[in-house]
Amino acid sequence: MKDCTEFPNLIVINPFGRGGSVFFQSLLDGHPNIATLPSFGAFYSKIPKKISTNEKFFLNELDKFIHDNYNIFDTSKGYFGKGKGYTSGLFGKNSDEHIITNTDIFKKKIIEIKNKYFDKTEFISRRFFFSLIHLSFHEIYYGSYDKIRYLSYHPHNFFELRYLIKDFPNLYFVGMTRNPLSDWNSWKKVLSIRLNTKIQKINILHTFNNSYFYSRDVYLFSLIKNKIKNKKIIDLIYLHQQNINLIKNICNWLKIDFHKNLIKSTFCNKEWAGNYADRSIKSSFDPERKDSTSQLSIFEKDFIIKNTQIASSFLNYKDLSKNFSYLTKIKFCFFNQLINFYKSKNSISFLINKDLNNPINRKSFFVFLKVIRIIFFKIPINFISFMIENSSRKKMKKLKYFNKMMNKNRLDTNSFFT
Numbered sequence: 386m387k388d389c390t391e392f393p394n395l396i397v398i399n400p401f402g403r404g405g406s407v408f409f410q411s412l413l414d415g416h417p418n419i420a421t422l423p424s425f426g427a428f429y430s431k432i433p434k435k436i437s438t439n440e441k442f443f444l445n446e447l448d449k450f451i452h453d454n455y456n457i458f459d460t461s462k463g464y465f466g467k468g469k470g471y472t473s474g475l476f477g478k479n480s481d482e483h484i485i486t487n488t489d490i491f492k493k494k495i496i497e498i499k500n501k502y503f504d505k506t507e508f509i510s511r512r513f514f515f516s517l518i519h520l521s522f523h524e525i526y527y528g529s530y531d532k533i534r535y536l537s538y539h540p541h542n543f544f545e546l547r548y549l550i551k552d553f554p555n556l557y558f559v560g561m562t563r564n565p566l567s568d569w570n571s572w573k574k575v576l577s578i579r580l581n582t583k584i585q586k587i588n589i590l591h592t593f594n595n596s597y598f599y600s601r602d603v604y605l606f607s608l609i610k611n612k613i614k615n616k617k618i619i620d621l622i623y624l625h626q627q628n629i630n631l632i633k634n635i636c637n638w639l640k641i642d643f644h645k646n647l648i649k650s651t652f653c654n655k656e657w658a659g660n661y662a663d664r665s666i667k668s669s670f671d672p673e674r675k676d677s678t679s680q681l682s683i684f685e686k687d688f689i690i691k692n693t694q695i696a697s698s699f700l701n702y703k704d705l706s707k708n709f710s711y712l713t714k715i716k717f718c719f720f721n722q723l724i725n726f727y728k729s730k731n732s733i734s735f736l737i738n739k740d741l742n743n744p745i746n747r748k749s750f751f752v753f754l755k756v757i758r759i760i761f762f763k764i765p766i767n768f769i770s771f772m773i774e775n776s777s778r779k780k781m782k783k784l785k786y787f788n789k790m791m792n793k794n795r796l797d798t799n800s801f802f803t
Contacts, residue, residue, distance in 0.1 A: 392502075392516045393420065395553040396639070397546065398539040401606070401700060402568035402599045403575070403662075404561035405621035407473075408650060410539045411657050412632070415646035420523035420530065421537035423484045423652040424457040425464070427545040429538065432511045438503050440496070447495065450518070451488050458486045460652075472575055474658020480666050484653045486525065495521040498530075512552040526653045534641065543605040550612050557639060558616040560606065562700050565693040566686055567622070567676035569595050574662035574680065584680055590777065592685055593724050596692035597780045603696035604787035607794045618700060618801050628670035631802060687713055688720065695788040701801050724777050 396419065400406035407425060414421045431453065436446050456463025461483040465473050476482045495517050503509050509517075519537075520530040535557070538549070549556060563571075572595050577584040610616065617638060624631055629648060636643045650657040650668040658666040678686060690697075690707050697705045709717075 392513065393519075393533050393536050395549065395556040396535045396537045396559060397549055397556055398537065398559045398561065399541065399543060399546070399602075399606075401560060401562040401602050401696075402565065402595070403571045404563045404568070405624065406539055406541065406561040407660055408621070409559060409561050409619070409624070410537060411650035411652055412647050413537045414651045415527065415649075415654060416641070416644050417527075417532050418534040418641045419537050420519040420533045420535070421652070422457055422519065422522055423460055423465075423486075424454070425539035425541050426456075427540040427542040428454050429511070429515055429540065430545055430548045432514055434511050435508045436511070436514050437508055438499060438506055443496070443499065444492070446514070447492055451491075458488055458491070460484045472578060472662055472664055473660040474664075474666055476652060476655040476657055478656060480656075480658035482655060484655060486522070486653075490525060491521055494524050498524075510552070522653070535639065543602055546606075546609055546613075550609065555614060558613045560616070560618045560700075561621060561624075562618055563621045564676045564702055565596070565599055565689055565697050565705070566678045566681065568599060569685070569689055570678050570680050571662045578664075589688070589720055590724050592688060593692070593777065593780070596689050597784055599693055600696040600784055600787045600791075603699050604791055607699065607791050607796075610794075610796060610800075616800055618796070620701075622674055622676055623802070625671050625674040628672060634802060684716065684720075688717065691717060692784060695791045699791050699795060701796070701803075721781060724781075 396413065398406050398410050398413075410421060410425060413419045432450070433446070437443060451458060456466075460466055460476070465475065466483060467473070474480050476484055498517050498520055499509070503513070516536060520533060523530045523533060540546075540549075546558075569592060573584055573587050573591075576587050576591055580587075615638075617635075619631075619635075632647050633643050636647070648669055650659060656668050659668060661667060681689075687707070687709065690705050691709065694706055
């Protein structure tokens with residue numbers, strides 16, 4: 386790179402559901418033309434729009450960035466280090482290491498690059514500060530950044546895209562996705578681990594929430610898809626089954642050469658154990674992998690299809706459309722009320738515990754009267770109120786709106802790798 390006008394473009398990775406976005410991010414790590422970070426999550430929009438190149442102010446901004454995003458510099462502090470209750474593996478040949486980056490070396494590298502390209506500039510933009518972070522990491526772990534053409538960024542947040550599109554108008558978007566039935570089957574396993582409960586005890590409220598967020602993310606993407614010139618949707622199972630052949634097609638799309646690093650999961654040149662729902666350790670493709678619905682009841686499948694039909698069709702899952710009988714539709718209505726009941730019950734439990742644990746109430750001579758008031762007045766009134774209008778009911782209304790809008794705004798066939 387001769388000057389900042391040749392600074393890298395951006396590859397944005399974002400999942401629809403549990404779509405394997407971290408896996409895809411790990412494949413890009415180590416490619417000679419791509420710089421990535423050992424982390425995911427939205428932080429671009431939190432960087433100031435303008436940053437002074439004055440060394441004192443620049444260092445202050447760096448220290449703030451390191452403090453706010455310490456999981457980037459020590460993976461044990463973020464998602465990869467959450468351990469019990471989470472499915473992510475660690476790093477290294479024995480899958481027992483964390484990635485810890487010396488922040489003093491990082492600051493030294495980033496200041497060197499900043500001085501090289503912005504020595505006579507008073508302020509730099511958020512885009513350039515973001516680029517300097519990636520280039521510094523790449524130089525620490527892989528050496529020279531001269532051949533870097535892309536920064537890999539995994540915000541895991543569709544709201545972040547509006548900032549990225551504005552600053553990187555020619556960015557490349559990769560949407561990692563999965564059949565919604567297989568997605569919930571996988572999430573169900575993860576939830577049983579996080580909640581420390583048997584998978585059969587995961588209730589219908591969780592099923593609905595998963596369907597809601599799946600559809601919401603597709604809806605958010607549909608609003609901005611026309612602003613993204615270069616976009617591809619990749620099904621996780623298809624990626625595993627096609628592996629090297631699909632990776633070569635992705636390289637052609639990105640206009641980069643195929644490299645052996647693209648078939649192995651790594652971060653900062655350290656092998657990554659993956660984040661399979663069954664906690665198995667796999668650092669590459671699994672050609673035998675298939676969509677699974679082994680943990681789902683027949684009604685669960687119908688319930689998910691009903692709530693994600695439009696979203697799944699948007700993502701090219703055309704085999705999930707289905708007409709339901711009147712009896713099944715009646716069941717849907719019943720379970721919608723059951724979802725509202727679960728949500729209302731949880732809200733009531735929270736209010737009661739908050740009221741009873743209030744130090745003032747515990748010290749009062751009228752604790753008994755307060756308990757009576759809670760049981761015979763607060764619970765019935767609040768429960769009725771929650772049943773009439775709670776967050777789940779609002780989500781149901783929003784879901785109908787999402788489906789209505791997505792139905793009018795479909796993706797063209799060139800947006801998919803098939």
